[in-house]
Amino acid sequence: MKLLPLCASLLMLPAISHAGSLDANDTVWVTTAAALVFFMQAGFALLESGLSRAKNSLNVVMKNYMDLCVGTLVFWALGFGLMFGTNPSAWYGQDGFALSQASTDTWAMLLFQIMFAATAATIASGAMAERTRYVGYLCGAMLITGVIYPLFGNWAWNSNGWLNQMGFVDFAGSTVVHSVGGWCALAGIMVVGPRLGRFDNRGRPRNIPGHNLSYVALGGFILWFGWFGFNGGSTLAATVDIARVNLNTQLAAAAGAAGSVLYRLLSRRPILLTETVNGSLAGLVAITAGCATMVPGYAILTGLVAGLLVGPGERLLLAMRLDDVVGAVPVHAFAGAWGTLAAGLFYQGDLFDSQRVLVQLLGIVVAFSWAFFTALIMYMGVALLAGLRAPALHEQRGLDVSEHAEAGYPEFSHGALYDADMAADMERRQ
Amino acid sequence: MSQELSRRRRAIITGLSPFLNDTLLLEAIGLWQQSYADRPRFSLQGFVSELCRLFDLGERRHHIHMSLVQAMSLPDNALHADPWADQADSDARAHPCTQGFQQLMQQLWHALGDQQAGQVRLDLLTLLRQKKTTAEVRRAMESWLQHPQQALAPLSMNALREQLNRVYVLLCERAGPVDADRLLKQAYDATAQQHPSLAPALRQLL
Numbered sequence: 001m002k003l004l005p006l007c008a009s010l011l012m013l014p015a016i017s018h019a020g021s022l023d024a025n026d027t028v029w030v031t032t033a034a035a036l037v038f039f040m041q042a043g044f045a046l047l048e049s050g051l052s053r054a055k056n057s058l059n060v061v062m063k064n065y066m067d068l069c070v071g072t073l074v075f076w077a078l079g080f081g082l083m084f085g086t087n088p089s090a091w092y093g094q095d096g097f098a099l100s101q102a103s104t105d106t107w108a109m110l111l112f113q114i115m116f117a118a119t120a121a122t123i124a125s126g127a128m129a130e131r132t133r134y135v136g137y138l139c140g141a142m143l144i145t146g147v148i149y150p151l152f153g154n155w156a157w158n159s160n161g162w163l164n165q166m167g168f169v170d171f172a173g174s175t176v177v178h179s180v181g182g183w184c185a186l187a188g189i190m191v192v193g194p195r196l197g198r199f200d201n202r203g204r205p206r207n208i209p210g211h212n213l214s215y216v217a218l219g220g221f222i223l224w225f226g227w228f229g230f231n232g233g234s235t236l237a238a239t240v241d242i243a244r245v246n247l248n249t250q251l252a253a254a255a256g257a258a259g260s261v262l263y264r265l266l267s268r269r270p271i272l273l274t275e276t277v278n279g280s281l282a283g284l285v286a287i288t289a290g291c292a293t294m295v296p297g298y299a300i301l302t303g304l305v306a307g308l309l310v311g312p313g314e315r316l317l318l319a320m321r322l323d324d325v326v327g328a329v330p331v332h333a334f335a336g337a338w339g340t341l342a343a344g345l346f347y348q349g350d351l352f353d354s355q356r357v358l359v360q361l362l363g364i365v366v367a368f369s370w371a372f373f374t375a376l377i378m379y380m381g382v383a384l385l386a387g388l389r390a391p392a393l394h395e396q397r398g399l400d401v402s403e404h405a406e407a408g409y410p411e412f413s414h415g416a417l418y419d420a421d422m423a424a425d426m427e428r429r430q
Numbered sequence: 431m432s433q434e435l436s437r438r439r440r441a442i443i444t445g446l447s448p449f450l451n452d453t454l455l456l457e458a459i460g461l462w463q464q465s466y467a468d469r470p471r472f473s474l475q476g477f478v479s480e481l482c483r484l485f486d487l488g489e490r491r492h493h494i495h496m497s498l499v500q501a502m503s504l505p506d507n508a509l510h511a512d513p514w515a516d517q518a519d520s521d522a523r524a525h526p527c528t529q530g531f532q533q534l535m536q537q538l539w540h541a542l543g544d545q546q547a548g549q550v551r552l553d554l555l556t557l558l559r560q561k562k563t564t565a566e567v568r569r570a571m572e573s574w575l576q577h578p579q580q581a582l583a584p585l586s587m588n589a590l591r592e593q594l595n596r597v598y599v600l601l602c603e604r605a606g607p608v609d610a611d612r613l614l615k616q617a618y619d620a621t622a623q624q625h626p627s628l629a630p631a632l633r634q635l636l
Contacts, residue, residue, distance in 0.1 A: 055611075197602030197610060206606040393591065395607075396598045396614075397636075417615040417636065425633060 022105040025238040030108040033233020037115035040226030041068050041122060047219025048126035049408075051210035051274065051326045055398025055418060056130040057408040063125040063134065067141035068118045074146040075117040080110055083150035087160040092151060112233060116177050119230070120149040123181030126326035128188045130208075131195045131395055134403045136388040143378050144184050152180050152370055156363065167356060168363045169347065171245075172234035174289030174339035175363055180371040182333025185324070187375035192388050194323030196395050205318045208325075213273050220277035224253055227284045231291045241292060248291040249284065252303030256283020256335075259307020267311070275314070278327045279307035285332055286339030290346060298346035305342070306335040337364045401426050435467060435580070438502070440509040445501030446481075447510060449494055454485055460569045468577065474498050525584035526631035531594060532574075532582045533625055534632060537617035538597065539578065546604065551575045553600050554593075561596075564589070590635055 022030065045064040049057045077098045085093025096102075099110060121141040128137065155161040156168050156176050170176050199205055210216060231249045232242045260279025264271045283303030287294075290302065313330025317323075324330075344360030345352055382388050394402035401407065401418045410420030442462050446455055458481055466477045474495060482491045501509070539547035555575050558568045570583035571593060585593075601610035618636065622629040 053611075195607060196599055197605075197607040200606070201603065206608075208607055392599050393595045395602075396595055417611065417618055422633060422636065 033229035036229020043222030050215025059399035071145035079150035127185035179336030183371035248299035252287030255303030256307035282335035290343030445498035
């Protein structure tokens with residue numbers, strides 16, 4: 001029972017830190033954790049690039065690189081204020097925009113939250129890979145980091161946010177970061193449509209293998225590593241509680257991978273590397289909400305169920321003719337929703353409290369309704385104004401050549417029609 | 431291009447020239463090439479009917495028909511010259527991209543096999559009618575797709591790129607994107623190997 005006040009104080013930490021309570025150790029930990037979360041971008045880039053065809057591999061990396069950059073600037077200018085500014089209405093922050101003067105605590109908080117915002121934005125890039133225009137995608141990333149993510153973040157994480165006031169538990173962002181990013185990705189793939197030929201005329205999916213599955217595994221390792229900063233850093237203080245937070249993170253990731261393998265074994269299918277990596281990521285996403293408020297046994301159960309959800313989730317999307325290149329929607333949206341529910345179900349000292357579970361469900365539904373429908377309208381607007389779907393000619397040439405006039409593998413292009421020379425030709429033509 | 435086809439075109443030009451100005455004559459020849467060139471030599475009724483309907487020549491229908499039948503029986507030296515025959519040769523030299531496109535497509539048809547290639551050509555014909563395509567491009571492509579052994583009339587680079595991309599999209603839909611990439615690469619390699627002089631034009635086209 002002694003843990004209850006501790007957990008409650010952890011949930012309030014964003015507001016407390018904003019009020020100015022970090023000592024030097026805390027600041028060192030939070031900024032280091034921010035760097036770990038930054039490093040997750042490299043994991044996303046490798047994972048998404050590896051799962052794309054070679055002719056689009058650079059484009060995916062460029063999207064990851066630049067959504068971090070534009071997301072950083074937009075979140076500093078607008079998102080942070082909306083999310084953590086003074087919030088008398090309980091719906092949106094009213095100050096803290098484009099901060100140039102603040103306490104060191106606020107700088108640490110801003111840096112850490114910038115990384116979270118960029119994570120939410122980058123989830124869509126993998127789902128929409130191989131057929132989305134670069135500029136259109138970046139427009140979407142700006143709106144996610146500037147409006148969609150911070151407003152939901154305000155409701156859930158601002159000390160005066162209406163969901164927070166109801167007792168919504170999402171320690172490090174299963175819903176706030178991952179589900180919101182996943183629902184935006186779902187809207188994105190619905191608006192942009194599947195890659196050319198992804199489904200045959202009967203609607204059956206065709207396999208489009210990624211070009212480098214070792215990258216996928218390496219990306220998975222890096223994301224896993226970065227998650228210790230994502231969850232551990234969300235304590236926003238250099239406390240002893242980090243140990244259990246990160247232990248739960250580790251256990252859930254392992255259980256997620258085991259869950260996806262179990263699903264493949266039970267359904268008598270070969271065990272895929274791609275689905276196994278996604279299983280561990282689903283475990284990580286799911287434990288993010290409750291890693292500070294669960295005992296390790298429940299963390300394992302949370303991760304295991306998340307891993308089990310990945311395969312059926314991917315098949316559900318394919319049955320609906322939705323082309324999610326990396327499986328971002330099952331991993332981030334579905335597992336995030338499950339993890340948020342699990343955080344309510346397995347809350348230490350108050351297991352299966354129906355009131356808490358109802359609040360968690362409300363948070364999940366609100367996150368879906370807000371993020372999905374807003375992103376749907378946003379991507380439709382982007383498609384209309386800036387263009388979202390790459391022309392068929394760009395898909396033929398590959399987005400590396402058509403959008404960047406560069407080839408991902410200039411010295412190893414055997415078998416590729418659009419090689420480095422062709423890319424150089426394109427640049428000369430422009 | 432067969433001698434016989436060229437001769438029959440000259441006869442059509444000879445038969446129609448008293449009734450049509452140069453512009454209408456070109457359109458009429460295009461229509462004949464597209465829809466009637468592969469029909470028996472003297473089955474001209476349908477062609478004349480369509481001409482009269484298109485150009486409002488109903489009153490002269492009988493005369494046009496007679497003129498065409500007579501022209502078909504004239505000796506070679508009495509027929510008008512075939513401006514398109516010389517044009518086709520010079521165009522091949524002046525339009526390597528068109529030639530490259532044609533060779534690339536031939537390689538693709540070959541790799542696909544008769545049945546699949548025929549289906550893709552039919553789909554492409556349908557797209558020509560459905561999608562926004564200029565009359566010139568549509569006529570040239572339709573004529574060529576119906577008679578792939580003939581030469582394709584010269585087209586602009588953008589038009590050829592657009593047609594090639596349509597073929598790629600059709601390949602993606604029929605064979606899947608992975609096979610579409612492989613087929614296009616194989617066709618490019620084979621064309622560049624057999625016609626090295628066309629390689630620069632092909633690269634430009636792609």
